[in-house]
Amino acid sequence: MDYSPGLAGVPATKSKISFVDGQKGVLEYRGIPIEELAAKSTFLETAYLLLFDRLPSQSELDRFVRDTIRHRRIKYRITDLIKCLPEHGHPMDAVQAAVAALGMFYPADDVTNPDVQYWSSVRLIAKLPTIVSAFYRLRRGDEQIQPRDDLDHTSNFLYMLTGDVPDPKIAKALDVCLILHAEHTINASTFSAMVTASTLSDPYTVVSSAIGTLKGPLHGGATQGVAKMLDEIGSLDQVRPYLEKKLAAKQRIMGFGHRVYKVKDPRAKILQTIARELADHLQQQGGSALLELAQEVERVGEELLQAKGIHANVDFYSGVLYKEMGLDPDFFTTIFAMSRVAGWLAHWIEQVQDNHLFRPTQIYEGEHNRPYVPIAERG
Ligand SMILES: CC(C)(COP(=O)(O)OP(=O)(O)OC[C@H]1O[C@@H](n2cnc3c(N)ncnc32)[C@H](O)[C@@H]1OP(=O)(O)O)[C@@H](O)C(=O)NCCC(=O)NCCS
Incomplete structure (x- = not known):
């Protein structure tokens, strides 16, 4: 078998979530070109499409939006945890820690259960902007701003950063950014999510693994x-x-x-x-x-x-x-995470439906049968 460093070009799964043609510059989510989605959809509708393989009906979308609004708030103990983190630390580390901690409040071990899949997805998509904005404010010594139920997903995120209802043009531009970052086949962070998912670990652990991978400067950083x-x-x-x-x-x-x-x-x-x-x-x-x-x-x-x-x-x-938009540069990657969480969760659901534990092989290049030299005799 040919060795491919970084697994470049090696198919590691079959997927129906997104399609890329790198020669022609094509990207589709569930078969729909991203140009269409950027022009006509919203981030939450696109997230629904990625998770459940079809555009929602009006009542399905209404319910999904309502459910995410209901689950935006984070527990005060998560806020306290975020408060305890060093203010000079990277925001991605704060988000990763908070997401991992969320899983301790919402057990989700029954990963093939559709209810667990739906509610974990709702919670993670809804709470990530609250976590990001909480660290944004708390590290400056400002109070956390609670979400406002009358604002849409993206406007509410911008509101939680500053306390001002945002300019609708800025909110719309950010929403399109969220649509465009939501999914991109098996990139490094999604692969990370899938490897964790393949151990049947819970979705909060899956997403926190992916956040760690997204942080790097060759990826989301x-x-x-x-x-x-x-x-x-x-x-x-x-x-x-x-x-x-x-x-x-x-x-x-x-x-x-x-x-x-x-x-x-x-x-x-x-x-x-x-x-x-x-x-x-x-x-x-x-x-x-x-x-x-x-x-x-x-x-x-x-x-x-x-x-x-x-x-x-x-x-x-x-x-x-x-x-x-005037956002702090070290927060840019956290916004990527707020979006890509939809793709990670879609791959998590797809992975557990037909699971195979990821366990690639390696080409060993080390030595064999080396003697164990007593410490006093080592050079
Ligand atoms: C994304 C990225 C990791 C993909 O790299 P890749 O497909 O693995 O390509 P390689 O690392 O093999 O690079 C191929 C060649 O292009 C060069 N190259 C690739 N990206 C480059 C960049 N952003 N600036 C300068 N040179 C670059 C490499 O130095 C290499 O040159 P060489 O053949 O003379 O050694 C790479 O383009 C990169 O590091 N980009 C900057 C970080 C970035 O924007 N990441 C976000 C991706 S969405």
Whole structure:
């Protein structure tokens, strides 16, 4: 059998959840192109589609939305746990710890039970924004803001960050970001979720495993890296020297490149349009020239990386958008988690329906039959 480092190109499961064509730049959730979903759906409706394999009827959607609203609050003991975490720690670690702790309050060991699957999914999707916003505020010494039942999923998240009902255009842009990040076949964090799911562990443990994997700079952490890079570049005339210096030092440009896409990431195309619309909207309110800078980074970056067929990916424009929205950069990946939780849970449900414990093999390259040398005789 051929060895494929990083399991690149090795099919590890059969799935009906999403489809990617990296050569053509196609991404579908349950067969529906993401362009359609970004234009017409909402994050919660898309989450339902991913979890249950079809678009909900109006009454199913109403119930799902109502159930998530009812389960937004977190127990005071979870808030206390978040309060005890170091304020300089990474928000993804706080979210991972809080999600793992949630599982202690809501036992869900009967993983093939449809009720357990439904209510665990509702709880995780509903509570993640509350956990994220709680750490956002508590680490600054501010009080946690309780969710507001009259606000939709995304508006309520933004409200819990600041206490202000958000500009509907910003809330809509963020909702589209959540749709576009919700699922992407077997990426690293989803694979992590599936490996944990295959041990028949509970969904809170499944999601906390995935959050740990998403944190890394080669995966979800790239969004935060994009914000840092834009800050470091600072002005249009610094774009080329900055990127050339990075590449000469054999460093990676955050928000560029993708294991699957060999053309521009279709999600980056949609987000670029949204970032433009939002920039125009914010410009009217005295917004910044951030998008001009980002587009110049994309133009020069593509030129310099052309020979390797590397283009901007979804994290490039989501990093730009979150920065436009004024969110703290180290929280960008937690927003990714609030979205990808839908995909992780869909894969969890699919995995346990026809479970095979993941146990790949390895090629051993070490030695054999080495002597156990007594400690006094070791060099
Ligand atoms: C996502 C990523 C890990 C995919 O990498 P991959 O498909 O495994 O590709 P490889 O790591 O084998 O890289 C192939 C070549 O392209 C280069 N490359 C890939 N991404 C690059 C980037 N962002 N900047 C500069 N060079 C890059 C590599 O250095 C390598 O060059 P070489 O062949 O001369 O050694 C990679 O593109 C990356 O690190 N991107 C930056 C982080 C990021 O944005 N992640 C979010 C992904 S959605």
